[in-house]
Amino acid sequence: MMPSDSLLDALHGLVGQRGLLLGDDARPYCTDWRSLYHGHTPAVVRPGDTAELASVMQLCAARNVPVVPQGGNTGLVGGAVPSEAGDTLVISLQRMNRVRAVDPLDLTLTVEAGITLKAAQDAAAAADCLLPLSISSEGSATIGGVLSTNAGGNTTLRHGNARSQVLGLEVVLADGQVWNGLRRLRKDNTGYCLRQLFVGAEGTLGLITAAVLQLQPAIVESESAFCAVPDPASALELLRRVRRQDPAALTAFEYMSGVGVDLVLRHIQGARLPLPVRAAHYVLLELTTSRHKAGLREQLETVLGRAMEDGVVLDAALADTGAQRDALWSLREEHAEAQKRAGASVKNDISVPISAIPDFLARVGAAIVALDPAIRPAPFGHFGDGNIHYNLIQPEGGDGEAFLARADEMATVVNAVARALDGSFSAEHGVGRLKAGLMTQWRGGPELDTMRRIKEALDPAGLLSPGTLFHVPMPQVGLTVT
Amino acid sequence: MMPSDSLLDALHGLVGQRGLLLGDDARPYCTDWRSLYHGHTPAVVRPGDTAELASVMQLCAARNVPVVPQGGNTGLVGGAVPSEAGDTLVISLQRMNRVRAVDPLDLTLTVEAGITLKAAQDAAAAADCLLPLSISSEGSATIGGVLSTNAGGNTTLRHGNARSQVLGLEVVLADGQVWNGLRRLRKDNTGYCLRQLFVGAEGTLGLITAAVLQLQPAIVESESAFCAVPDPASALELLRRVRRQDPAALTAFEYMSGVGVDLVLRHIQGARLPLPVRAAHYVLLELTTSRHKAGLREQLETVLGRAMEDGVVLDAALADTGAQRDALWSLREEHAEAQKRAGASVKNDISVPISAIPDFLARVGAAIVALDPAIRPAPFGHFGDGNIHYNLIQPEGGDGEAFLARADEMATVVNAVARALDGSFSAEHGVGRLKAGLMTQWRGGPELDTMRRIKEALDPAGLLSPGTLFHVPMPQVGLTVT
Numbered sequence: 001m002m003p004s005d006s007l008l009d010a011l012h013g014l015v016g017q018r019g020l021l022l023g024d025d026a027r028p029y030c031t032d033w034r035s036l037y038h039g040h041t042p043a044v045v046r047p048g049d050t051a052e053l054a055s056v057m058q059l060c061a062a063r064n065v066p067v068v069p070q071g072g073n074t075g076l077v078g079g080a081v082p083s084e085a086g087d088t089l090v091i092s093l094q095r096m097n098r099v100r101a102v103d104p105l106d107l108t109l110t111v112e113a114g115i116t117l118k119a120a121q122d123a124a125a126a127a128d129c130l131l132p133l134s135i136s137s138e139g140s141a142t143i144g145g146v147l148s149t150n151a152g153g154n155t156t157l158r159h160g161n162a163r164s165q166v167l168g169l170e171v172v173l174a175d176g177q178v179w180n181g182l183r184r185l186r187k188d189n190t191g192y193c194l195r196q197l198f199v200g201a202e203g204t205l206g207l208i209t210a211a212v213l214q215l216q217p218a219i220v221e222s223e224s225a226f227c228a229v230p231d232p233a234s235a236l237e238l239l240r241r242v243r244r245q246d247p248a249a250l251t252a253f254e255y256m257s258g259v260g261v262d263l264v265l266r267h268i269q270g271a272r273l274p275l276p277v278r279a280a281h282y283v284l285l286e287l288t289t290s291r292h293k294a295g296l297r298e299q300l301e302t303v304l305g306r307a308m309e310d311g312v313v314l315d316a317a318l319a320d321t322g323a324q325r326d327a328l329w330s331l332r333e334e335h336a337e338a339q340k341r342a343g344a345s346v347k348n349d350i351s352v353p354i355s356a357i358p359d360f361l362a363r364v365g366a367a368i369v370a371l372d373p374a375i376r377p378a379p380f381g382h383f384g385d386g387n388i389h390y391n392l393i394q395p396e397g398g399d400g401e402a403f404l405a406r407a408d409e410m411a412t413v414v415n416a417v418a419r420a421l422d423g424s425f426s427a428e429h430g431v432g433r434l435k436a437g438l439m440t441q442w443r444g445g446p447e448l449d450t451m452r453r454i455k456e457a458l459d460p461a462g463l464l465s466p467g468t469l470f471h472v473p474m475p476q477v478g479l480t481v482t
Numbered sequence: 483m484m485p486s487d488s489l490l491d492a493l494h495g496l497v498g499q500r501g502l503l504l505g506d507d508a509r510p511y512c513t514d515w516r517s518l519y520h521g522h523t524p525a526v527v528r529p530g531d532t533a534e535l536a537s538v539m540q541l542c543a544a545r546n547v548p549v550v551p552q553g554g555n556t557g558l559v560g561g562a563v564p565s566e567a568g569d570t571l572v573i574s575l576q577r578m579n580r581v582r583a584v585d586p587l588d589l590t591l592t593v594e595a596g597i598t599l600k601a602a603q604d605a606a607a608a609a610d611c612l613l614p615l616s617i618s619s620e621g622s623a624t625i626g627g628v629l630s631t632n633a634g635g636n637t638t639l640r641h642g643n644a645r646s647q648v649l650g651l652e653v654v655l656a657d658g659q660v661w662n663g664l665r666r667l668r669k670d671n672t673g674y675c676l677r678q679l680f681v682g683a684e685g686t687l688g689l690i691t692a693a694v695l696q697l698q699p700a701i702v703e704s705e706s707a708f709c710a711v712p713d714p715a716s717a718l719e720l721l722r723r724v725r726r727q728d729p730a731a732l733t734a735f736e737y738m739s740g741v742g743v744d745l746v747l748r749h750i751q752g753a754r755l756p757l758p759v760r761a762a763h764y765v766l767l768e769l770t771t772s773r774h775k776a777g778l779r780e781q782l783e784t785v786l787g788r789a790m791e792d793g794v795v796l797d798a799a800l801a802d803t804g805a806q807r808d809a810l811w812s813l814r815e816e817h818a819e820a821q822k823r824a825g826a827s828v829k830n831d832i833s834v835p836i837s838a839i840p841d842f843l844a845r846v847g848a849a850i851v852a853l854d855p856a857i858r859p860a861p862f863g864h865f866g867d868g869n870i871h872y873n874l875i876q877p878e879g880g881d882g883e884a885f886l887a888r889a890d891e892m893a894t895v896v897n898a899v900a901r902a903l904d905g906s907f908s909a910e911h912g913v914g915r916l917k918a919g920l921m922t923q924w925r926g927g928p929e930l931d932t933m934r935r936i937k938e939a940l941d942p943a944g945l946l947s948p949g950t951l952f953h954v955p956m957p958q959v960g961l962t963v964t
Contacts, residue, residue, distance in 0.1 A: 191951055291729075
């Protein structure tokens with residue numbers, strides 16, 4: 001057993017004063033932003049570069065000290081928070097935030113893990129390129145976190161999730177060795193695709209320290225439309241039609257329930273419905289292209305005009321300006337905030353095959369009514385990816401605590417329907433600690449067994465993000481927390 | 483030790499007469515089509531379905547019998563051939579060739595591993611969809627092989643390689659358990675991305691038995707152009723210009739040297755240069771779109787017209803008919819056959835960052851001249867992906883055997899330049915047995931160590947494709963070959 005002051009002294013020697021946060025300074029790193037988890041840590045270590053981080057990890061490996069990497073701490077499943085036991089060191093990547101290279105000819109961007117997604121987008125834009133990843137938390141979320149959780153977002157339909165944007169990685173392994181896989185190659189068939197193993201591993205296999213991201217040419221034309229549709233089946237038909245016309249331009253296809261939009265209109269100042277009549281279901285879609293004179297507006301008007309003639313769309317509003325576009329998108333983006341103001345809510349992040357969404361919405365809706373007709377379902381999300389955030393809002397004027405006490409019951413209802421339709425219990429938020437308990441039920445058998453084998457092979461002492469993904473036995477830590 | 487007749491009896495009991503090939507019937511499965519490797523096998527097992535294959539693998543695991551999976555046996559690196567020792571069972575997937583499902587709304591195709599890529603393309607086309615994977619050997623190559631080797635091909639530039647098309651997999655693991663990961667989801671963040679680990683693993687981690695592939699809407703318009711360019715730097719500039727105009731439509735951008743095209747014109751009956759004057763460098767590019775009335779022709783004429791004004795393109799021929807398109811493509815596709823007829827050749831499959839291709843071609847060209855000015859370099863390939871097949875043809879009228887005796891020397895020259903430019907020694911053909919010896923040099927250290935850990939975790943007895951990817955110690959096999 002090594003006393004903690006010896007550990008802290010050693011860490012201080014490796015990263016200096018600036019690289020170490022203790023006591024009150026460390027506290028903000030021990031809670032997730034939704035305040036679902038409250039942990040403790042002997043210290044927050046903030047290495048300045050990969051070599052420092054590697055030496056910290058070597059020290060932790062030698063002393064059997066568990067660590068949890070943290071980026072912008074914007075996760076929704078508790079994967080970046082140290083455990084309650086207080087034995088886990090937080091390794092913050094926030095000082096490692098440099099742009100290492102950008103190449104508009106190769107369409108590649110090399111960045112360190114601690115850079116925010118927004119700053120990475122800006123670096124791409126400065127080179128007249130697009131980093132096609134966008135999530136609500138992009139101002140705080142870091143590339144390391146975005147990759148470790150394989151973030152999705154609003155453009156997955158067109159460009160794929162974070163996984164699809166990665167050409168190369170640099171990773172500090174559990175023993176403190178550095179794997180430099182920062183390759184800028186489109187093709188490289190030389191053994192196992194390690195980068196795709198670290199992407200989405202939620203920090204349990206290694207610490208991502210830098211990445212080569214694949215860029216796209218900058219967007220030169222875009223069109224957005226906010227549509228009222230009679231039902232989810234019509235939303236699906238609209239998706240089919242828009243995709244048929246120009247699949248390469250369809251960038252976002254978002255669904256919102258009337259309940260959810262009404263909550264935004266009620267709780268968010270300045271929010272305004274761009275249509276004269278409210279509806280039970282809405283779609284927000286966006287076309288973008290890097291092609292000049294693409295005529296997206298005409299294209300969109302044509303497909304929406306026909307859809308209205310056929311009753312697939314009830315009414316539609318197209319954005320004429322950037323401000324109008326932002327206003328349309330705020331109806332979608334403000335869902336989380338509006339739901340928060342409406343009281344307690346239970347969040348679900350499920351996916352099903354796209355064609356199954358109407359069935360999914362109908363079945364879950366009926367099951368929730370059976371549970372309690374006063375619960376307000378406000379499903380919304382990435383319809384075009386088969387990803388629905390089936391959020392449930394507490395009964396109007398009801399008791400929030402009592403509602404939250406039934407959270408598991410509600411999640412079970414939602415998950416059961418997703419499962420019956422060959423879906424998943426986590427589409428884009430990941431597993432973290434919040435959903436680790438579901439892994440056995442959903443992925444148990446050969447799949448979870450294979451994952452455990454990989455975990456044990458790459459992190460035999462279980463030092464990386466213990467408690468995330470699996471309920472791993474806690475390692476014997478050589479640290480007394482004082 | 484279990485005598486082989488007992489093993490064969492047991493296998494016969496599992497797969498029946500039809501599922502077992504012995505003696506002369508097994509021989510064709512023991513050689514690759516380039517005749518680089520000649521192995522022996524106690525039997526070729528051809529299971530009829532996943533359950534049969536699983537029971538065969540259980541038997542092999544129990545008796546410590548190594549296996550090598552084989553699809554269309556079109557690989558270029560010896561990864562599908564049993565070892566010379568004769569202890570390795572060949573498991574042919576060819577009877578498992580069903581289309582399980584196709585869904586044009588979800589844009590998914592579920593097929594068994596033994597279906598040919600061509601048959602899978604046809605199944606997609608029958609549902610008015612596109613499976614965007616195309617390689618020369620698609621009439622024989624199977625989906626299982628294509629995925630296990632992460633095949634690339636002519637449309638990688640637009641759609642990514644095989645890895646990018648996979649939503650789900652079914653895999654028989656080393657112990658004979660079946661992992662059913664045939665999910666049809668665009669988003670599913672529930673633990674490690676196992677499918678991307680099995681894709682490209684060349685059969686060393688499990689046997690892929692079925693896959694869910696992501697489809698695209700069918701192509702409705704395409705244009706091809708064959709261009710003479712003054713030098714590789716101009717080819718790069720042409721790529722930049724075409725990509726700038728409409729990146730979503732650019733599907734192929736292939737480079738050919740004048741030497742290579744001349745060989746095709748000389749050795750392939752009916753081959754004809756579509757331009758009045760020969761050149762030292764050519765580009766074949768293709769635009770495709772699912773958008774109606776896209777005006778690709780006008781777009782292409784505009785960009786090529788300006789490129790000719792600026793001296794970036796010397797001359798260009800556009801295909802007016804499907805027959806003309808095929809004729810242009812045959813100049814590219816017949817490179818392999820023409821080179822074969824021109825005598826002995828040494829094939830290289832390297833990749834570099836796209837912007838480094840001109841430098842790569844210049845440096846390798848100079849190095850080969852220094853080695854022997856009579857050697858004929860005929861580089862060609864997927865310029866837009868940074869992937870060049872730097873093939874070297876024996877001196878005209880020279881001794882083929884003597885030339886081949888220097889193959890390693892030539893490959894070393896090519897690889898050294900690729901390495902200096904942050905490239906890879908295998909872009910799309912994989913490692914197999916041919917290049918396993920290069921893994922230590924190129925991927926040694928933490929990367930290869932991590933791969934070995936994964937291999938040992940998932941196939942502790944080393945029964946799956948021994949000798950491929952790593953020089954693994956051969957397992958103690960419980961089998962006497964008679």
